[in-house]
Amino acid sequence: MKRYKNRFGDGIREAWIDRKQSILVVDAAQYEEIARYTRDDEQFNLLADLTAVDWPRREKRFDVVLNLYSFAKNERLRIKVHVGEKEQISTVSGIWSTANWLEREVWDMFGIVFSGHPNLTRILLPDEWQGFPLRKDYDILTQDTAWIRENLGIESGQ
Amino acid sequence: MADFPNSGARDIHVTADPNFSVDTETTVLGADEIIINMGPQHPSTHGVLRVKLKLDGEKVVGSECIIGYLHRGVEKIAEHRTYQQFAPYVDRMDYVAAVSNGLGYCEAVEKLMGVEAPPRARVIRTILTELQRIASHLVWLGTHALDIGALTPVFYCFREREEILKIFEKYCGARLTTHAFRIGGLQYEAYDELEADTERFCKDFETKVDEYETLLTENRIWIGRTKGIGVISAEDAIAIGATGPVLRASGVEWDIRKAAPYAAYDQYQFDIPTGKNGDTYDRYLVRMEEMRQSARICLQAIQNIPAGPIMARIGKVLKPPPGEVYHAIEAPKGELGYYIVSDGTTQPYRIRIRPPSFVNLQAFDTMVKGHLVADVVAIIGTLDIVLGEVDR
Numbered sequence: 297m298k299r300y301k302n303r304f305g306d307g308i309r310e311a312w313i314d315r316k317q318s319i320l321v322v323d324a325a326q327y328e329e330i331a332r333y334t335r336d337d338e339q340f341n342l343l344a345d346l347t348a349v350d351w352p353r354r355e356k357r358f359d360v361v362l363n364l365y366s367f368a369k370n371e372r373l374r375i376k377v378h379v380g381e382k383e384q385i386s387t388v389s390g391i392w393s394t395a396n397w398l399e400r401e402v403w404d405m406f407g408i409v410f411s412g413h414p415n416l417t418r419i420l421l422p423d424e425w426q427g428f429p430l431r432k433d434y435d436i437l438t439q440d441t442a443w444i445r446e447n448l449g450i451e452s453g454q
Numbered sequence: 455m456a457d458f459p460n461s462g463a464r465d466i467h468v469t470a471d472p473n474f475s476v477d478t479e480t481t482v483l484g485a486d487e488i489i490i491n492m493g494p495q496h497p498s499t500h501g502v503l504r505v506k507l508k509l510d511g512e513k514v515v516g517s518e519c520i521i522g523y524l525h526r527g528v529e530k531i532a533e534h535r536t537y538q539q540f541a542p543y544v545d546r547m548d549y550v551a552a553v554s555n556g557l558g559y560c561e562a563v564e565k566l567m568g569v570e571a572p573p574r575a576r577v578i579r580t581i582l583t584e585l586q587r588i589a590s591h592l593v594w595l596g597t598h599a600l601d602i603g604a605l606t607p608v609f610y611c612f613r614e615r616e617e618i619l620k621i622f623e624k625y626c627g628a629r630l631t632t633h634a635f636r637i638g639g640l641q642y643e644a645y646d647e648l649e650a651d652t653e654r655f656c657k658d659f660e661t662k663v664d665e666y667e668t669l670l671t672e673n674r675i676w677i678g679r680t681k682g683i684g685v686i687s688a689e690d691a692i693a694i695g696a697t698g699p700v701l702r703a704s705g706v707e708w709d710i711r712k713a714a715p716y717a718a719y720d721q722y723q724f725d726i727p728t729g730k731n732g733d734t735y736d737r738y739l740v741r742m743e744e745m746r747q748s749a750r751i752c753l754q755a756i757q758n759i760p761a762g763p764i765m766a767r768i769g770k771v772l773k774p775p776p777g778e779v780y781h782a783i784e785a786p787k788g789e790l791g792y793y794i795v796s797d798g799t800t801q802p803y804r805i806r807i808r809p810p811s812f813v814n815l816q817a818f819d820t821m822v823k824g825h826l827v828a829d830v831v832a833i834i835g836t837l838d839i840v841l842g843e844v845d846r
Contacts, residue, residue, distance in 0.1 A: 314777050314778060314779075315565060315566070315568070315779055317779065317780065341692050342692055342695060344695065344697075344780075344782065344789060345791055345793060345808040347793060349803070350804075363791065363793060372780065374780065392693060392695065394693065394695030394816060396816065397816045405529075418522075420521065420522035420525045420845060420846075421525065430529060436530060436531070
C-alpha cells in the first residue's frame with residue numbers, strides 16, 4: 297500500500313484493511329494506469345472478479361470493485377473506483393481479458409459504461425430489456441412488462 | 455391456431471436475428487464462412503447454452519456463447535432476504551455441487567461476522583464437501599464421456615454417485631439441493647454411521663476409479679478425441695481467469711485448499727495434480743486424480759472427528775458489522791467467490807457471487823478455434839460448466 301501511495305499520490309483516494317483484506321480506492325482518471333501497474337509490477341495477474349455496488353445516496357453512486365489475486369505472492373487485493381451515474385470508466389479488458397464478460401455483466405445489471413470495451417452488450421438479460429436490475433432503485437418486483445408481453449405473450453412474469 | 459382451441463398454443467412471432475444469415479450463394483463449394491447455431495436445447499450443452507459457431511467447412515473459426523436462459527436474479531434476491539434465508543438459494547446455482555456452494559456462503563458470512571465454526575463442524579463440512587467434489591466430478595465424467603460417444607462410463611459413474619447421495623440423504627434428508635450447513639456451523643449432528651459409510655465408500659472408490667480408467671485412459675478412441683483438443687496455455691488460462699481443474703491441467707499448481715486453507719484442509723495430506731499440455735485429455739487426468747485425492751482426504755478426516763459443539767455461539771438474528779468480505783473456496787469447478795457487503799442490518803446490502811463456470815466458459819472461444827465441429831461437444835464437456843451457475 298505504501299508503494300501505491302508513493303507512486304500514485306493522490307491517485308489513491310483511500311486505503312484500509314478490513315478483516316485482513318487490503319482495499320484501495322483509486323481515482324477514476326488514473327484507474328487504467330493503476331490497473332496496469334498492479335498486473336505488471338505488483339504481479340496481481342489473476343482478476344478473480346469484477347463487480348459493482350450501488351450507493352444511490354452518494355454523489356458518485358457506483359463502486360466498481362476488482363478482486364485480484366497474485367500467484368507469486370499468494371495475496372489478494374481489492375481495488376475500487378467511484379463512478380457517477382452519467383460517467384464512463386475505462387475498460388480493463390485489455391489488461392485482464394477475463395474482464396470482458398465481467399464488465400458486460402456489470403453493464404447489464406448496473407448500466408455502467410466501460411469506454412473502449414470491445415463488445416459492451418447485455419449478457420444475461422435479453423438485448424432489448426429496459427432497466428438495470430441490480431440498481432437499488434429497481435424494486436424487486438419491477439420488470440420490463442412490455443418486453444414480457446411482447447416476447448412471452450403473458451401479462452406478467454410474476 | 456384455430457384448429458386447436460384448447461391446446462394453449464399461441465401465435466409466436468419470431469423475429470429473425472439480423473446477424474444470423476447463411477449465404478447460400480457462397481457456401482456451396484465456394485466454401486466461405488457460414489454461421490450455425492447450436493443449442494440452447496442441444497443435449498451436449500449440459501443445460502441451456504446457445505453457441506453460434508462460425509465455420510469454414512467443418513473447421514470452427516470463431517464462436518459466440520449466448521447465455522442467460524437460466525437467469526433468476528439470485529444476487530437481487532439476496533438483497534431482500536436475511537443472511538440465513540438466502541443460504542438455500544446458493545444450492546441452486548451449481549446444483550450438482552450444492553454442498554460446496556453452501557460451504558462457501560456460510561464461511562463468507564462467518565468471516566464477515568468474525569466468528570469461526572467449531573472444529574467438529576469444520577471436519578464434518580470437509581468430509582461432506584469432498585464427497586460432493588467426487589459426486590460433481592462423476593457427473594462430469596459420465597456426461598463428458600457420453601457426449602464423446604462412450605456410453606458405459608455414465609452408468610458406472612451414477613452408480614457411485616448414488617452412494618454419495620445416500621450419505622447426504624442420511625445426513626440431512628436431501629440429495630441434491632442439500633442446504634447441509636448453517637452459518638456458524640451445522641444444524642444436524644452427524645448420524646451414527648457417517649464414518650462407516652464414508653469409509654466403506656472411499657475404500658471401494660479407489661478400485662472404482664481404476665475401473666473408469668480401464669475404460670478410457672488408454673482407449674484409442676478416447677485419446678483420439680481428447681488429446682490436443684481445446685489446448686489452452688497457462689498464460690492464456692490466467693489471463694482469461696480460468697481456475698480449478700482447467701487451470702491445473704495447464705500446469706499451474708494452484709489450489710485454494712492449499713493456498714488459503716479453509717474448513718479443515720490444513721490438517722490433511724493431499725496432492726494437487728497438474729497437467730502439462732492443457733488439453734482435454736490432461737483435464738480428464740487431473741479430475742480423475744482429484745477424485746482419488748478427495749477420497750484420501752475423507753479417509754483421513756473420519757479417523758479423527760473432534761468432539762464438541764457443532765454450532766458457534768451466534769444469535770438467532772444475524773447482524774454482521776458494516777464492512778465487506780471476499781471469500782473464495784475451491785469448488786469442484788474452480789474458484790467460487792462470495793463478495794458480501796454489509797450495512798449492519800439483517801439483510802445483506804450486496805452479495806456478488808463469483809461463479810467458476812461463468813468465467814471458465816469465457817475460455818471456450820480460445821479453446822475451440824481451429825477445431826472441428828465434432829470437438830465442440832468435447833470442449834463444452836471438458837470445461838465442466840453448469841448453466842445454473844453461469845446464469846445465476
